[in-house]
Amino acid sequence: MTRHCRRMSQPLDEHSEQQTFMLLPAGLMISVLLRCGLDPIKQVYKDISRLHRRDRFLEQSAVEVHSWTMLIKTFEHANSRQLTFWGALETAILTPELLSGTDAPEFERIWETMFTLLPLFGFDDSGRIVTKNRHVPHNEGWAIPQKLLRRVFQLYQDNEQQTASFNSYCRALISRCHYLVCQWGWLRSTSVVGVIFDFFGSRSLAHLRNEEVYQSPRFLEKLGEQPILEVEADDFCFHIFLKLLAISIKNLERFGSYKDIRNLVARTIPNHNRLYLREHTVHERDLAALRNHHDLIGTLFWAAPPEIRPSVAIIEKLVDAASSHKEACLINIRAWAQLARFVVSSGEVKSSFKPFEEWRDAVFQQMLVQFGNIAADVHLQQVNLSEDKSKWITQSIVDATIKKNKTAVMDVLHLSLTASLDVMRCASDLEAATHCLSLRQLKQVFAYFRVSPFELDWSILRTALAVLDTFVSRIEDFKASHHNQQSESQLLESAQADEAFCALGQEISHSYFSMARCLLSLPIEVSGFRGSATADKAWCVRQVTILSARMGIGFINGSLMVNGGLFKLSDMFKSGNYCLFSDQLQAMGPSHRQHLMLFISTLLRHDFDDFSDVDFDICEMWILALVTPIEHWRIENLVGIQRHCYANGFIPDGMVNLPTQPSYKTNQFLFEFAISSMRKKLRRADPQTRRVLSVEYSRTLKLVMRQMRNDLSVTYEGNTSQHQQYVEFVQGIISSIKAHGSDICTIDSFFLQSSREYYHPPIQDPQLQIAGMLSYGIRIEEGDPRAAHELFYLLFNNFKHALRKGNLAHDVRMLWEGMKHKSILAFVLGKMLPAILRVSFLDGSSYPLLDVYTEASCRLLGGAILPRQLDNDDLPHVLVTIRAIVEGMRSMYLRGEVLTGSRLHILRQALVVLNALWPSLLVVNAERPGDLCLVDIASAMRQIASFATAAQDYLRDLTEMEIDDSPDPELLFQGLGVGQPLIFDEHVTSFTTNMVDDIAKTWIFGPERISVQMPTKANGPVQDSHGVKLVNWVVKDIVCDIYNQIRHWYWQWSEFI
Structure with a gap:
């Protein structure tokens, strides 16, 4: 009948009458079937789902299933937008009395009816189940959920003082709509989305009463990955609505329905005006509504195709950073991070990131201006107070207010930098990372750390350095990936990395290295870091040292021009924009020497080995590090130096990897091994090389003694116990120099006498007699023909001095300590003691x-x-x-x-x-x-x-x-x-x-x-x-x-x- 009416040209009003007439038998049939109930259909579903059942067809007794399916197929063949099964069902079950009532069980019965009948749409014309149905718009019955939702929302708006279960019911209703889109493939959800949007819009996008929500839905935090749009157990009503909206747009895009997407986007863009001034008290409910506003536009931006997306300016202008409350600014920045991560991860950074860059820089700049004006604004407010009020405002209150306001601004600055860091980490290549980098942000932060004391928190600098570190790592990785390839395109890409380093040096070198010099000059706490601020400070100082070394390598490889010449490593050791270490090595304090060691170690770890233009040797640095007070010793700062020295024979095989817990005993052993290696190299070298090495090693040992003198002065002012331990360690080092290096350099007279910083307990060997013995023993082992006679005279004269002073016990003690060394023991047993025995047997008086x-x-x-x-x-x-x-x-x-x-x-x-x-x-x-x-x-x-x-x-x-x-x-x-x-x-x-x-x-x-x-001596005392x-x-x-x-x-x- 419907087909016949469509073929005949009749006025529209006659068509409407005919369709109304046709709905009468359909409605009568639906009423009859509804009176029969849905239980038979449910039983059929239950029977079919049994695994043991082999027959895959309906029995003749399944009359209700046959009847409902026949009715559904009849409406499908009618193929009329006005005449649909769901429309007929709606007329039959959604009575005016029900839609104006409050009978929740009746509402649930209607939902149950819908979801029970939905599987029947899976039959084709021959009665077979089709697993993948083509989409038929007429099979969507959104009018029923729409009216049910509208009624429930109306009840909520009439009385918000509902029980907690009412919120759960609203959540369940929206979840059902989400299920219809996600599982049953219903596309055109605009009507339902509009109802939900209008409901939340009437509430200024606030959450339901008693819903405590403090963050965006989880899927918005993972837009750069594979966000989960299924309903999760902890999702709130508004968050489920956002997922419904997102999946509806994605499904429409899959079917090419761009017009519907455009209408849906336009339908769901809020027009609320919000203003949360920083002077006002802002409630959590208002902040949640503002967050929802950001989340809604962010969802539209992510889900919609690029040409239909809402403008970035819409979400940017939701908050005016210059005047808004801190919490509002934080919400705005988090929204920026969510969308920026998506743009960068999706490969759209080149075409779409520019508005995000302007948005980020504008917020950051406004907050810095506000930070600089805080003190003046507070004082102005104090001046404008009446005389009665101002007399109660003390300076401590003013200072506390300034501190509080600055802390609030710094929270915003820190989050902005953190967001920039997160976005940078999402960049897939160097080009994307370059677009994500804000040099302006970094320069402004570094400028605040050029002079101590610093106004900004250490956490802000830490995050800024992490951003720079991530970018430098991207350049290094990019260059490394093309290092061994020689094609023309790859050479050009390698040059691109060098250019990136040079651009970095030209843009931020002044502010960065000014900051770095200031940080490296700060005193270091050696007693352990306490508190997050101190830990951030320690991390920043270490990271600045490492970054400076890595950037220095990049500047050298990239041929950065400095003062009309190429950048060299020595530029970091002399006055200028790039200077880090201007002091001489031996003049550095033990704490600041750590930075230099870490700097050199980092250069070596990154395969840089050209130190020809600086006035130090790597092995010399290792030896100087070994004699540093243990509380200033950091093995992690020496990894690169350690590997270099091992390759050059200055570290034994068994100690390639040093223990993480340093000790003076280990350091003294390593020092003795190093100075023994010096002796071996001298002995094996040709005359010309020996002269060069002799000068070099003499300089090293003199630097060691000079450094230890300075460090003794430093430790003397600190912990007494630590100073005493260092004194004993220095005594051992001096003994090692005397024993192994007496023919390389002489002992500084400072270490041969007691002083305020350096003293000798009575049990020790102030005149280095034991070390003197060992030095001759070493020469005997090396085959020096003169050493045996010299050692004899040393031992014999030591005895005579002890005899003259009547202190033979001292000589026994010195001899006993010396004989612990193998070479001295061999000399005594093989030469000295036999000679003494012969003399004694000849003359008993000896x-x-x-x-x-x-x-x-x-x-x-x-x-x-x-x-x-x-x-x-x-x-x-x-x-x-x-x-x-x-x-x-x-x-x-x-x-x-x-x-x-x-x-x-x-x-x-x-x-x-x-x-x-x-x-x-x-x-x-x-x-x-x-x-x-x-x-x-x-x-x-x-x-x-x-x-x-x-x-x-x-x-x-x-x-x-x-x-x-x-x-x-x-x-x-x-x-x-x-x-x-x-x-x-x-x-x-x-x-x-x-x-x-x-x-x-x-x-x-x-x-x-x-x-x-x-x-x-001549004319000397007797x-x-x-x-x-x-x-x-x-x-x-x-x-x-x-x-x-x-x-x-x-x-x-x-x-x-």
Whole structure:
């Protein structure tokens, strides 16, 4: 009938009458079907959804489904906009009484009817279910949701004092509309969107009562990614409306319905005028409405095609930054960030970002102007107050007001910079990042940090530096991606990166480097950072140092022109726009030296290695860093320097990665390794190179000492405990220089005497005797032929000074400390002690010399807890000592002299030395029983064993008889055979001769004391010759001791063999 009417040309009023007539049977059928209920249809859905069911067709008993579907298909074939199934259903179920009532269950019954019948639209003309229906506009029944929504919203407007469940019901209604668009593909939602928009518009876009909302919907924060437009559990009514609006526009765009999009955009642009002045109190509800206004226009901007979008100026002008409240400005900036991120991420930055750039710069500039005028405005307000009111306004109140207002402005400035940073991070390439960068913003922020104290917060500078860091990283990444490619286009792109660096240098160099110099001159807290402001300060200082190094590399590679010449690294070390470090290295304080180390380390980490135009060496910087007070030591600042020095042999393999917790012990070890490396390089170099290196290393060590002097003055003014620790560390460093570098440079006299900043506890070695010993030991190891004689004279003279002063214990302590070093131990066991034993056996009056070396050796070999273990390299030196003892026993036996107390004491000390060697010999014998040197030692000790076998019986008899007479040499040494003469090397022989001659010439044997005469300077004062007291020997006690020593030695010998 409908088709027939459409084919016949009839007046419109006759068509309308015919369509009205046709709706009568349709309405009658709908009424009948509704009286039958929807339960049979629901049961059919339930049956079909069962997984075990195999038949995929409707049973004949499903009369209601057949009837409803037939009715729907009838209206589809009618193909009339005025005559639709949903229109007929609306007429049947939406009665005037229902739409004017408040029966919520009836409203829900209508919604239930709609959603129950919706699946029936999935059947085609043959009765099959079509999974992907083509869109049929006539199948959308928006009039029913529209009228239901309008009624519910009208009830809300009539009485806002609704229960909390009413809000949930409104949320559910809007969610259903969203579901119709998202899941059922209904396109033309303008009517429903208009109803929802009008409802919120009548409320100035405020949220429903009792809805506490403090942020934009989540999808607006992710416009640059893949925003989620499905309804989420925490979405509020207005946020669901925005998602409905967005997905409606996207669906319309997919079907090419640009006219509908244009109408929908125009329909939903608010025309509210808002003004939230900073002088007024602004309520959270008003701010939420302003946020919703921004979110609505932002949603339209994102969802609509570019040619239909609302103008950026609409959302920009919602807030006047110059006069608006802080919270309003923050909302406006967040809206800018949301849309700017979208524009940048979508690749539209070149064509669409310009308005956003102008918007951002305008807000930032207005806030800076406001920040600068705050103090004047507050004082003007104070002046304009009446006399009665102004007398209650104190200066503290004025200051607090100024501080409060400045804090509010700084919050806006900080968020603006943070938003710029977020947008910059969304840029996909260098070109996009360049458009996102606001050099004007950065220059204005840097200008506020050129002179201390600073007006702006550290957090603002931190964010500005993060923006600059992100941009510099983009340039570096862009250049690195084309570094190894040689095509013409890629070379041009690499040049583009260099040009970006040069443009950066020309635009912000003055303000940036002025700020950087000011920051690097600030004092640094070394006791740990407390609070966010101090942490921001520390981060800014560190970041400025790193950024300066990276930009310096960029300026050099980009051939930046400076004062008519190319930019060089040295420009950052001399006065000028680019200067960072104007002081000399050794004049820098320990805290500021950190910045230089980090700067150089950053250069090295970014593969910059041309330091030819600056007056320092990288390895020199490493060594200077090692002697810095530990509280100013930062391993993270030295990573690049560390790797460079490792490659140059100044760091051992096992310490490529230093521990994160620094210690003086580790630093001293690394310093000793570095100075040892210097010695090796000098020894291996040719004469010409050696001269150059010698000058260079001498300069380095002198700088080390000069720097330590300055640092001692700094630490002296601070923590006493830290200063004491540093003093002890410096003593170790000076000892290392004396030991390893005595032939490179001399020790500064400052470190050889006590002072206010540098002092020596009594237990220490102020004259560096131990270090002096070690220096000769190192030279002996290196094969220096003169070193052995020089070390002998040093040790012998040290003893004579101690003898003259009567302080042999000091010499024992120095000798014991020195023998802890392998080279000194080898010299003593292999040369010095054998010579002393030979001298002592020849002249018993020299016993003080043997006493010193015996006590030092026993203290070393005995150990504090466990005996010290000699290794295989020490055995040849042990053999020399044993042979010297054997020779001494033979000489006593052959001379046949009376065994006085001093001579018996010499024998006793020799046996003490032999017994001290047993722990090491027994261990070596167990580990390497066939060692050739051990065989020679055993051969030498067999003679001592023969002596011990016979001497034990004789001495036992003497001790049992308690006779005070001296032992008979013939009987004591009767077991000692006289073999071939023992041969010693030239050093032992020479040392023996020198000591014998010196004892004869300079030693003074008085009735009560032994002393020594030391050479004096011409016209100098006569030296005090105190000496040591002669020992009153008790022969009986000595004999008893010798007997016990022999018994112990022989017992160990039985274990050895």
